[in-house]
Amino acid sequence: MFKPITGAAAATAAGVLLLSGCTSSGPADSQPTSAISAGASHAPTTVTVWTFNHLPNEVAAFKATLGQLHAKYPWLTVKFVPNKDDAAYAKAVAAGDPPDVFISSAPDNVAKFCYNGTVADLKPYLSSAGVDTAKTFPAATLVYTRYQDKQCALPLLTDAFALYYNKKMFAEAGITKPPRTLAELTAAAKKLTKKNPDGSIKTFGFVPRSDFNANRYIFTGVQSGTDFYGKDGKTTFADDAKWQQLLKWDRELIDYYGASNVQKFVGRYQPHADDASNPLLTGAAAMEFDGEWHVGEIATLKKDFDYGVVPMPVLDAQGTGYGAGNTLGTVAYLSAGSKHKQEAFFALQQLTTDTTFLNQLADTVYNIPSTFAALKAWDKASDPHWKPFVDLFQNSGSYYKTLTPAGVEDMDTWRAFLLEYEQGKVKDAASGLSGVGKKIDDLNAQSGQ
Amino acid sequence: MATALAPVENTSGGAPTRPARGRGPSPSGARWWIVLAFVSPFVVGFSAFVLYPVVSTLYYSLTDFQAGSYRPVHFVGLRNYRLLFTQSDNFWVSVRNTLWMVAVMVPLRTAWAMLTAWVIIRVKRGRTVYRTLFFLPSMVPVVAAALSFIVLLNPVGPFNRILDLVGISGPGWFSDPAWSKPSLVLMALWASGNLMVIFSAAMLDVPRELYEAAELDGAGTLRKFVSVTLPAISPVIFFALLTGMIYTFQYFTEAFVASSSSNMTSSSSQLLGYPANSLLFYSTELYQQGFSYFKTGYASAMAWLLFLVIFAATVIFIRASRRFVHHAGGGR
Numbered sequence: 001m002f003k004p005i006t007g008a009a010a011a012t013a014a015g016v017l018l019l020s021g022c023t024s025s026g027p028a029d030s031q032p033t034s035a036i037s038a039g040a041s042h043a044p045t046t047v048t049v050w051t052f053n054h055l056p057n058e059v060a061a062f063k064a065t066l067g068q069l070h071a072k073y074p075w076l077t078v079k080f081v082p083n084k085d086d087a088a089y090a091k092a093v094a095a096g097d098p099p100d101v102f103i104s105s106a107p108d109n110v111a112k113f114c115y116n117g118t119v120a121d122l123k124p125y126l127s128s129a130g131v132d133t134a135k136t137f138p139a140a141t142l143v144y145t146r147y148q149d150k151q152c153a154l155p156l157l158t159d160a161f162a163l164y165y166n167k168k169m170f171a172e173a174g175i176t177k178p179p180r181t182l183a184e185l186t187a188a189a190k191k192l193t194k195k196n197p198d199g200s201i202k203t204f205g206f207v208p209r210s211d212f213n214a215n216r217y218i219f220t221g222v223q224s225g226t227d228f229y230g231k232d233g234k235t236t237f238a239d240d241a242k243w244q245q246l247l248k249w250d251r252e253l254i255d256y257y258g259a260s261n262v263q264k265f266v267g268r269y270q271p272h273a274d275d276a277s278n279p280l281l282t283g284a285a286a287m288e289f290d291g292e293w294h295v296g297e298i299a300t301l302k303k304d305f306d307y308g309v310v311p312m313p314v315l316d317a318q319g320t321g322y323g324a325g326n327t328l329g330t331v332a333y334l335s336a337g338s339k340h341k342q343e344a345f346f347a348l349q350q351l352t353t354d355t356t357f358l359n360q361l362a363d364t365v366y367n368i369p370s371t372f373a374a375l376k377a378w379d380k381a382s383d384p385h386w387k388p389f390v391d392l393f394q395n396s397g398s399y400y401k402t403l404t405p406a407g408v409e410d411m412d413t414w415r416a417f418l419l420e421y422e423q424g425k426v427k428d429a430a431s432g433l434s435g436v437g438k439k440i441d442d443l444n445a446q447s448g449q
Numbered sequence: 450m451a452t453a454l455a456p457v458e459n460t461s462g463g464a465p466t467r468p469a470r471g472r473g474p475s476p477s478g479a480r481w482w483i484v485l486a487f488v489s490p491f492v493v494g495f496s497a498f499v500l501y502p503v504v505s506t507l508y509y510s511l512t513d514f515q516a517g518s519y520r521p522v523h524f525v526g527l528r529n530y531r532l533l534f535t536q537s538d539n540f541w542v543s544v545r546n547t548l549w550m551v552a553v554m555v556p557l558r559t560a561w562a563m564l565t566a567w568v569i570i571r572v573k574r575g576r577t578v579y580r581t582l583f584f585l586p587s588m589v590p591v592v593a594a595a596l597s598f599i600v601l602l603n604p605v606g607p608f609n610r611i612l613d614l615v616g617i618s619g620p621g622w623f624s625d626p627a628w629s630k631p632s633l634v635l636m637a638l639w640a641s642g643n644l645m646v647i648f649s650a651a652m653l654d655v656p657r658e659l660y661e662a663a664e665l666d667g668a669g670t671l672r673k674f675v676s677v678t679l680p681a682i683s684p685v686i687f688f689a690l691l692t693g694m695i696y697t698f699q700y701f702t703e704a705f706v707a708s709s710s711s712n713m714t715s716s717s718s719q720l721l722g723y724p725a726n727s728l729l730f731y732s733t734e735l736y737q738q739g740f741s742y743f744k745t746g747y748a749s750a751m752a753w754l755l756f757l758v759i760f761a762a763t764v765i766f767i768r769a770s771r772r773f774v775h776h777a778g779g780g781r
Contacts, residue, residue: 116520263624267604267624270624442536
């Protein structure tokens with residue numbers, strides 16, 4: 001029998017070993033990083049694909065494509081598991097049993113997963129498979145799927161954001177053309193605003209607050225002609241005066257309506273951004289900043305609604321940069337810990353580059369196809385409501401802010417600051433911007449940036 | 450069990466087994482296995498689901514471990530604890546919000562449950578019906594209750610429409626930073642039926658003679674409540690406050706559902722603490738750090754700090770309770 005002291009030491013050592021074992025030290029396999037040939041025979045393999053929460057028709061679209069994939073390549077079986085988010089994926093990785101492919105709804109953790117070695121660099125596979133990313137995927141998608149020199153994910157459909165407006169209200173207000181600058185947007189918003197006899201607001205021209213619907217993407221730099229991060233990797237809030245101008249525009253419009261009126265509007269309509277009670281559809285707002293999926297929703301919810309879509313106005317008084325916008329979308333990762341990397345990449349490649357599948361899924365989820373070939377073949381690309389989004393997506397000035405190993409924490413910190421500012425808790429915009437900039441820089445420094 | 454605990458005979462012929470001091474004779478090696486076999490379900494369950502997680506979070510709290518990361522894990526000493534206090538605004542916001550709930554929700558919920566119990570035990574007819582009605586909300590799953598309240602307390606929802614009818618412009622409730630925490634308190638009061646049942650049982654247990662003696666001394670309803678009922682049920686009040694405090698330090702589900710549901714659209718990711726961090730409680734911040742930002746080491750440090758605070762608060766509260774908790778059978 002062990003003496004107590006020996007037993008305690010053994011237990012401690014075992015505990016430390018056990019605990020250390022739970023912090024995965026990384027995949028130590030020697031799988032080739034080349035792609036497999038589509039035409040070659042192959043041993044039967046099952047690849048697990050996790051994806052985020054989908055509606056039943058979206059799941060059906062995925063399953064149909066994966067079924068076709070299996071029919072075309074009988075050796076490849078894909079086990080499709082929906083309703084998995086980034087947290088579930090990280091837990092599976094930590095447990096040493098990640099899915100082979102993970103499809104995430106947003107690119108926020110691309111840099112984090114890449115930096116941490118959670119996902120595989122796809123460059124060797126793409127090269128081996130003869131996929132030229134620059135010729136396959138529009139540049140905007142490559143911005144949010146890369147970290148430093150690594151291709152950490154591939155885009156699987158994308159989103160773009162633009163200004164929706166009610167044509168009838170514009171005509172009634174005598175506005176002949178949509179605004180191109182934020183100053184013009186404010187002027188139009190004021191013209192379009194209607195009040196009830198008791199002084200309350202019947203129709204908002206435009207609701208400015210950053211937490212409403214997709215508005216936060218107005219504040220990531222594209223609309224103000226600034227970069228969220230400078231060339232040195234640090235935030236530009238303290239140095240670039242345009243951030244203050246953007247906040248000032250936001251503040252002035254909130255003050256015009258009254259903070260409590262805007263508060264009520266946001267509280268009332270936030271849950272109805274995507275249903276028939278949407279403020280643009282009900283006439284509670286004349287303009288709205290939203291993603292391209294809203295075109296599909298309107299076609300379903302209120303087919304005869306007369307509206308237009310234009311790029312979101314920009315801060316610059318000359319309108320320079322008008323036509324560009326935020327673009328980001330769904331991303332598909334290849335797990336570094338996958339036991340079938342070659343086969344998993346093959347499935348990933350099919351999902352992200354197959355034109356028929358991309359266009360079928362785009363029509364189902366109301367997104368934009370994310371390859372040049374799929375865009376060319378997409379019948380909606382010339383539709384007057386979809387075309388502005390396709391143009392935005394392909395505009396060379398469109399991008400999403402640089403992703404960092406801090407993941408979504410930088411954006412969350414920025415969003416929290418914006419809300420504090422809009423609630424009137426930040427008295428001095430300049431020092432507030434400087435403070436939040438430093439906070440985000442510190443976060444990035446701690447994360448390994 | 451008597452067999453296992455019976456004195457052990459020395460059958461080996463060697464030196465007699467020395468019994469442990471004050472604990473009676475200890476079982477021999479063979480009997481140890483029998484004892485272990487019987488307690489093994491607990492030992493295995495406790496070790497796997499309590500001891501191991503507790504020890505591992507302590508270890509993680511001293512490292513830079515991130516869930517899902519294959520980077521080497523480094524021992525960072527107390528850095529995570531230092532960062533909590535020195536570099537995280539959200540940490541202090543969550544501490545303030547949590548203390549607000551402990552200071553406001555726990556006493557209000559206890560007082561409300563006590564009041565409803567006191568009223569219900571005075572109802573002559575239909576007491577059981579009223580008690581059932583008050584108890585029912587506590588059976589509703591927390592997530593369902595939170596979602597229901599979000600709908601009811603929508604700025605243009607049913608509750609505000611009723612307020613409109615009487616000329617009151619209702620607040621934004623969960624979408625207004627000034628009203629979001631009071632909205633959660635309102636929900637807690639609505640669901641305090643389980644506590645109400647405990648209070649009514651305690652009140653019904655107060656000896657009638659005490660009330661009769663008080664009446665003979667000329668005590669009115671309020672005096673009887675203050676001088677007879679409250680002291681008699683003080684152990685239950687203590688229980689309600691203590692468990693309420695421990696629960697509220699770990700307050701999570703209602704706040705998580707309220708903040709994410711009020712904020713979530715197809716184009717927005719969860720911003721826990723919405724609106725304006727007013728619903729950012731300690732446990733939601735811990736969840737955010739651990740499961741949104743994957744900072745497992747940092748979140749583990751938060752968990753340990755929470756454990757220590759709850760432990761200390763519990764000890765202090767138990768000691769302080771000696772002054773106000775009346776125990777039947779004499780003394781306080």
